[in-house]
Amino acid sequence: xxxxxxxxxxxxxxxxxxxxxxxxxxxxxxxxxxxxxxxxxxxxxxxxxxxxxxxxxxxxxxxxxxxxxxxxxxxxxxxxxxxxxxxxxxxxxxxxxxxxxxxxxxxxxxxxxxxxxxxxxxxxxxxxxxxxxxxxxxxxxxxxxxxxxxxxxxxxxxxxxxxxxxxxxxxxxxxxxxxxxxxxxxxxxxxxxxxxxxxxxxxxxxxxxxxxxxxxxxxxxxxxxxxxxxxxxxxxxxxxxxxxxxxx
Amino acid sequence: xxxxxxxxxxxxxxxxxxxxxxxxxxxxxxxxxxxxxxxxxxxxxxxxxxxxxxxxxxxxxxxxxxxxxxxxxxxxxxxxxxxxxxxxxxxxxxxxxxxxxxxxxxxxxxxxxxxxxxxxxxxxxxxxxxxxxxxxxxxxxxxxxxxxxxxxxxxxxxxxxxxxxxxxxxxxxxxxxxxxxxxxxxxxxxxxxxxxxxxxxxxxxxxxxxxxxxxxxxxxxxxxxxxxxxxxxx
Amino acid sequence: xxxxxxxxxxxxxxxxxxxxxxxxxxxxxxxxxxxxxxxxxxxxxxxxxxxxxxxxxxxxxxxxxxxxxxxxxxxxxxxxxxxxxxxxxxxxxxxxxxxxxxxxxxxxxxxxxxxxxxxxxxxxxxxxxxxxxxxxxxxxxxxxxxxxxxxxxxxxxxxxxxxxxxxxxxxxxxxxxxxxxxxxxxxxxxxxxxxxxxxxxxxxxxxxxxxxxxxxxxxxxxxxxxxxxxxxxxxxxxxxxxxxxxxxxx
Numbered sequence: 267x268x269x270x271x272x273x274x275x276x277x278x279x280x281x282x283x284x285x286x287x288x289x290x291x292x293x294x295x296x297x298x299x300x301x302x303x304x305x306x307x308x309x310x311x312x313x314x315x316x317x318x319x320x321x322x323x324x325x326x327x328x329x330x331x332x333x334x335x336x337x338x339x340x341x342x343x344x345x346x347x348x349x350x351x352x353x354x355x356x357x358x359x360x361x362x363x364x365x366x367x368x369x370x371x372x373x374x375x376x377x378x379x380x381x382x383x384x385x386x387x388x389x390x391x392x393x394x395x396x397x398x399x400x401x402x403x404x405x406x407x408x409x410x411x412x413x414x415x416x417x418x419x420x421x422x423x424x425x426x427x428x429x430x431x432x433x434x435x436x437x438x439x440x441x442x443x444x445x446x447x448x449x450x451x452x453x454x455x456x457x458x459x460x461x462x463x464x465x466x467x468x469x470x471x472x473x474x475x476x477x478x479x480x481x482x483x484x485x486x487x488x489x490x491x492x493x494x495x496x497x498x499x500x501x502x503x504x505x506x507x508x509x510x511x512x513x514x
Numbered sequence: 515x516x517x518x519x520x521x522x523x524x525x526x527x528x529x530x531x532x533x534x535x536x537x538x539x540x541x542x543x544x545x546x547x548x549x550x551x552x553x554x555x556x557x558x559x560x561x562x563x564x565x566x567x568x569x570x571x572x573x574x575x576x577x578x579x580x581x582x583x584x585x586x587x588x589x590x591x592x593x594x595x596x597x598x599x600x601x602x603x604x605x606x607x608x609x610x611x612x613x614x615x616x617x618x619x620x621x622x623x624x625x626x627x628x629x630x631x632x633x634x635x636x637x638x639x640x641x642x643x644x645x646x647x648x649x650x651x652x653x654x655x656x657x658x659x660x661x662x663x664x665x666x667x668x669x670x671x672x673x674x675x676x677x678x679x680x681x682x683x684x685x686x687x688x689x690x691x692x693x694x695x696x697x698x699x700x701x702x703x704x705x706x707x708x709x710x711x712x713x714x715x716x717x718x719x720x721x722x723x724x725x726x727x728x729x730x731x732x733x734x735x736x737x738x739x740x741x742x743x744x745x746x747x748x
Numbered sequence: 749x750x751x752x753x754x755x756x757x758x759x760x761x762x763x764x765x766x767x768x769x770x771x772x773x774x775x776x777x778x779x780x781x782x783x784x785x786x787x788x789x790x791x792x793x794x795x796x797x798x799x800x801x802x803x804x805x806x807x808x809x810x811x812x813x814x815x816x817x818x819x820x821x822x823x824x825x826x827x828x829x830x831x832x833x834x835x836x837x838x839x840x841x842x843x844x845x846x847x848x849x850x851x852x853x854x855x856x857x858x859x860x861x862x863x864x865x866x867x868x869x870x871x872x873x874x875x876x877x878x879x880x881x882x883x884x885x886x887x888x889x890x891x892x893x894x895x896x897x898x899x900x901x902x903x904x905x906x907x908x909x910x911x912x913x914x915x916x917x918x919x920x921x922x923x924x925x926x927x928x929x930x931x932x933x934x935x936x937x938x939x940x941x942x943x944x945x946x947x948x949x950x951x952x953x954x955x956x957x958x959x960x961x962x963x964x965x966x967x968x969x970x971x972x973x974x975x976x977x978x979x980x981x982x983x984x985x986x987x988x989x990x991x992x993x994x995x996x997x998x
Binding site (some may be wrong): 324325328329330331332333334336337341344369428431432433434435436438439446449450453457459460462463464465466470471473474475494 | 520554577578580581582583584585586587589590593594595597598631678682683685686689696711712715718719722725726727730
């Protein structure tokens with residue numbers, strides 16, 4: 267092992283971790299929002315819209331992400347140029363924007379399916395009970411349906427997000443400088459392949475581990491009602507009552 | 515970037531040219547699939563083992579594979595691993611590039627396949643095995659004749675998804691110079707002085723799209739046939 | 749107090765309700781009986797607008813709407829006067845027992861939280877669940893869940909409580925505790941419409957029994973009139989399936 271190389275280049279690779287994280291998080295937020303919109307649109311079954319949506323979703327699921335990145339990378343500037351021929355901004359759009367767009371839309375297609383399944387998993391009786399209490403559509407959605415659907419969706423969204431972190435490495439191929447690109451370039455200088463790729467592997471593994479653990483924690487928190495909610499603390503009111511009872 | 519106007523009419527021509535590399539992608543995918551299923555089966559079996567160390571190793575391997583981006587895995591195994599072996603005195607430069615890549619792809623998909631098999635077997639009620647044993651079948655017979663056919667039916671839809679994922683994965687072979695569909699597309703781009711990038715990549719997208727579409731159709735058909743057959747025998 | 753006239757409802761070609769009339773006075777406990785598929789549950793769901801009836805009118809406390817032309821605002825107004833107890837409980841899975849009861853009060857009626865909690869606790873004590881306030885539905889038995897459902901309905905202080913086969917999803921040994929709770933509610937003089945298969949319970953608790961068959965009210969009257977000495981032949985045939993003299997106790 268070339269320890270000198272490792273000591274020198276590990277901080278260099280790590281210094282691009284924020285780029286990888288930014289790519290992952292921004293794409294994820296984008297994917298969640300668009301995915302939710304997709305799943306709502308799919309539900310509404312609007313004639314032309316739903317066909318276009320189906321084609322888009324099938325494209326994002328069937329074509330390798332890397333090919334999608336290339337297509338976005340070359341197609342979007344052309345489309346923009348034809349729309350705004352005089353704009354000087356287009357040529358200066360950083361690659362990372364195309365990467366976020368592609369990764370975001372790609373994962374939105376998967377997320378929309380996760381959302382749909384999650385909504386379907388909530389029993390129709392829950393909505394009916396909410397309506398019977400005179401809740402409005404929005405109140406029923408917000409207080410009853412969404413919290414339950416969210417718990418169902420969460421484990422799947424977690425693995426989707428872990429996949430997204432890995433796919434950010436593909437952005438290196440279209441010229442986004444993140445950790446993988448940095449690792450590859452540093453390796454090439456002195457043929458320190460083994461050291462470089464072990465470092466990269468380590469960073470991705472640790473990242474996946476931490477995020478996986480954190481999500482597991484969140485899942486068990488928000489899903490406590492499914493197991494009877496034994497770990498949920500007693501309500502304030504009940505504690506108060508017990509105190510009063512003790513006092514007497 | 516090129517300033518040439520976009521010509522959609524070129525795409526069919528590129529599709530045909532790129533398809534010249536289809537056999538390579540097919541070989542990569544099929545061979546990786548077979549090896550991947552074999553590794554996955556071993557992992558799934560290991561995860562049901564009564565010996566704890568075996569289970570720990572299997573789950574450690576699966577977690578490791580799940581945590582590493584395929585691109586990094588390719589670099590690690592293709593460029594990093596031979597360096598390690600060289601330092602240990604083993605020369606790997608004679609290993610065939612394609613064969614090596616097939617193994618890497620197989621390793622990359624093995625975790626997903628093992629999870630698929632594991633959950634399909636878990637989906638089959640224990641009573642099925644018990645009933646088979648109760649009429650005097652051996653454990654192996656019970657597995658082969660009762661449990662496996664049912665688990666296969668459960669796994670079939672996700673098997674299709676996993677195969678599609680594998681096909682998309684093979685597009686990364688170009689980073690080490692394999693001329694599969696992706697590699698071929700990039701050669702065409704270079705030969706054309708990098709003027710027709712969008713057309714070539716769109717042609718490539720069309721090919722993958724069509725492949726996945728056909729596979730999805732085939733898978734749906736198989737699921738239907740398989741479940742129908744089962745209902746008739748019930 | 750509650751009055752429905754000419755309620756019709758079809759699902760596709762299948763006419764489930766073919767013009768049902770029903771009037772319920774304040775304090776009445778009305779039991780609706782009939783075979784499966786007779787339309788009795790659909791009628792109840794129409795009263796809560798969970799199904800939209802095709803035709804007919806509904807009036808509660810003098811507030812009348814036409815099913816054909818009813819709008820969102822009217823639905824909201826009339827729903828506020830009824831509360832529903834579901835066959836399969838339909839407790840909110842993501843809410844504790846207490847929250848299930850307070851949810852409607854806080855979210856819909858905008859009652860201050862503390863006040864809602866006090867009211868809900870009082871009701872839950874009444875249905876015998878004082879030790880389950882912070883449990884989630886998934887940890888309760890069917891009978892306990894249905895008692896929460898009843899408390900949730902009562903919390904809305906509705907003019908009428910609609911109960912849709914409240915015990916038919918319960919294990920036999922849990923039916924008794926639930927019926928006992930319903931009986932207590934009836935004793936408080938709350939108006940109730942109960943769709944039920946429990947003939948003896950209907951006889952016991954109701955002051956009016958309505959027999960529905962094939963989407964029409966065939967016969968209605970006091971429990972004795974309908975259940976013991978029915979005039980219509982269809983009612984007689986239906987009643988004869990149940991042995992009303994069998995042991996029945998809560």
